[in-house]
Amino acid sequence: MKKTFLALALVTALAGCNNATQDTHANKEAQASKDAQVSAVASPQQQAQALFQSYFEESMALSPVYATFVGMNEYNDKFSAPISEESLAQSLALEQKYLDKINAIDESALTGQDLLSYQIFKRDRELEIKGYDFPSYLIPLNQMYGIHNMYATLGSGQSAQPFNTYLDYQNFISRTDGFSAYMDSVIVAMREGMEKGVVLPTPIVEKILPQLSVHVVKDAKDSVFYGPVTMLSDNSELSDEQKQQVTEQYQDMILNTLVPTYDKFYQFIETEYLPKARASVGLSELPDGKAWYEYQIETNTTLPLTAEELHEFGQQEVARILAEMNKVKAQVEFDGDLKAFFKFLQEDEQFYWDSEEEVVAAYMDIKDDINQRLPKLFEVFPKADYEVRAVEAFRAASSAGASYQSPAPDGSRPGIFYINTHNLKAQPNFILETLSIHEASPGHHFQITIQQEVKDLPMFRKFGGYTVFSEGWALYAESLGKELGLFSDPYQWYGRLSDEQLRAMRLVVDTGLHAFGWTREQAIDFMAQNSSLAMSDIEAEVERYISIPGQALAYKTGQRAIRDLRNQAQAELGEKFDVRKFHTQVLIDGALPMPILEKKIMAWVATQK
Structure with a gap:
């Protein structure tokens, strides 16, 4: 495989669910200001370049884990909003808004990289919108690309999530609360899929179960999420007091948030979903x-x-x-x-x-x-x-x-x-x-x-x-x-x-x-x-x-x-x-x-x- 490359491919499993964070009033005002700036610039080239940057920033706000992978660390404490009609609608609205904006720019006035970017951007927005005709959110994970695996890799200390400062460790604790809420919404979405006949095949569901059970541990030290704690001994950025506090916080996070989250999802898959999985x-x-x-x-x-x-x-x-x-x-x-x-x-x-x-x-x-x-x-x-x-x-x-x-x-x-x-x-x-x-x-x-x-x-x-x-x-x-x-x-x-x-x-x-x-x-x-x-x-x-x-x-x-x-x-x-x-x-x-x-x-x- 992955083909697809791993960092982006794993996050695609999340981004592909079309989830969105909730816009705050401040975010909306800031975006309105950016939109005004885009429309105020003179040339089509400047409009297009500003539009591309504006879209990227808005899409990162809706996919904060993806933002971490591309080095935008201001999102390291956030997770995508739970799957819901509102978050799906917000994501679709983003695509439609920017398709309308790109169509308003005169393509004939663009050359070189600007023209290339225009053609790519417009094509991508059209294809993304077309994808909303199909209910992929009802089967949001599988044994290959699943947020349950990606988050474990992210939290292991061996991926894009940084674990260098005290704030880094606190960021992941906050992000984990968002992950837990998201996993609850996955259960809701997959139950809807069961009702509509949009479910995973049986052999795929069977492969997911051991990927979940491995994270249901009794000792926090046995969890892959304990990896960043083992890195503390070589970390000169944190004081001994901070290291002790982080160790206690991570033990609590693993045993009282992550283990219950994975166990709850495991029980759902084994007792509810697997019996409804399809033979085809x-x-x-x-x-x-x-x-x-x-x-x-x-x-x-x-x-x-x-x-x-x-x-x-x-x-x-x-x-x-x-x-x-x-x-x-x-x-x-x-x-x-x-x-x-x-x-x-x-x-x-x-x-x-x-x-x-x-x-x-x-x-x-x-x-x-x-x-x-x-x-x-x-x-x-x-x-x-x-x-x-x-x-x-x-x-x-x-x-x-x-x-x-x-x-x-x-x-x-x-x-x-x-x-x-x-x-x-x-x-x-x-x-x-x-x-x-x-x-x-x-x-x-x-x-x-x-x-x-x-x-x-x-x-x-x-x-x-x-x-x-x-x-x-x-x-x-x-x-x-x-x-x-x-x-x-x-x-x-x-x-x-x-x-x-x-x-x-x-x-x-x-x-x-x-x-x-x-x-x-x-x-x-x-x-x-x-x-x-x-x-x-x-x-x-x-x-x-x-x-x-x-x-x-x-x-x-x-x-x-x-x-x-x-x-x-x-x-x-x-x-x-x-x-x-x-x-x-x-x-x-x-x-x-x-x-x-x-x-x-x-x-x-x-x-x-």
Whole structure:
């Protein structure tokens, strides 16, 4: 996965519920003043720039946890308002207000970045408003992206929430009260979903239960939320008296707020919700599900694609990659058919790590090798570094094999490449090179960090993104491996094929589940027949596609779009084509919807001529 990058992806589970904090009278007056300033400026360029900033600030007020991830620490004590008709209406009103405002600006008067931002902003507001036709708030969490997991990561002391000063600790205590109230509203929303027949499938609900029970502890020291307390001994900012006070406060917060919150939700899921969970798994099985899935395709690919087109594309790619895998089998002189080769790769001890520490160390070692090769294909590089960490135990069982969390915008925290060591059989060493490329450099870390570091981008672009761009870029980056001098070992090349095969199978399985009535078992069998993935990995992948329809379609569609643009640019420019400059053009304006990226690249090609 996550594809999607972890920090933003996790918070998306919260922001996607369209929740909102309550405007105070002072906030409304301040916003009215800003609106007046926007309308008073003279030029369309100034109006647009002021509008983008105003929208970003208002949206951060409605999603304060997201604000923490992008470095706006004034929101560190706040949590999104509980799910309600009022908060949903407020969030929708924000989108409509800014769509009206952007439509009032003369697009023909804009050029360059201002025009690009205008087109992106307008498109996004229209798509967000369209999304309110579907009741996603009735299923606000799942085993992959859930506020119950995200908040534990946030409160562990190893994420975006700062725990340096006395105020930092008090902020999280205040935020926890908001989290508890929000979780109560999740129960209300999910009960409404039960009444309307909009519920999660049974296997997904079953995966949520252990994610909740792990936080129901008797001793506060056994909680992941106690992590910041263990950091106090090395903290010189707090006095001994403050440290003692914080320790007592956190013990009280854990045992009297967090444990009851998680236990209450666990009891609700186990006794009320699970018996009402559905046997079907496809989004099309829900009310208006066909249109809902079409919206998910549009949202995740930014392209006018149908389920039928994607399903066929996936099947073609699966067949092509199987043929390439057969070539590797012949190259290593394996005696047997492809199915036997898969079994050999799954079972032979030479392909597997002995410990979590060995896995993390191997990915740190390959980091330096890859970084030295990058100037061959790139001329812009991220300033922030990244580190490799194992996925935390409390969420590892249902997490993707790897994921990425972006660095702090101010440089105080590096990017994090998370590797899931829950099942070492799901982390074969032959994916070492391709997985590092995808999650770190020149994949997610490279693209996302450059986007954050580009000067003068509006904040909504600097910290926004599109799955089709970020995941498409990361998969395209994998395809650069041989150009970088990697994949010389045939098994590492097989790892690249295995990774691409996973993305090709996603096209078939995601559309199969949500458009063509496939069962969970049918999807699992398809992936088992066409890959060497561990069964535990396959089950987690299939359940991921069940939970977040359409997201898995972004990888191959984005890769194809970027590769097609490169081929087209190279064909038109001939000897004038410079792959480093092409990559700069793809990366330097941040994530873009694919149609807008195409217009941008074609305009660049024209200038190169």
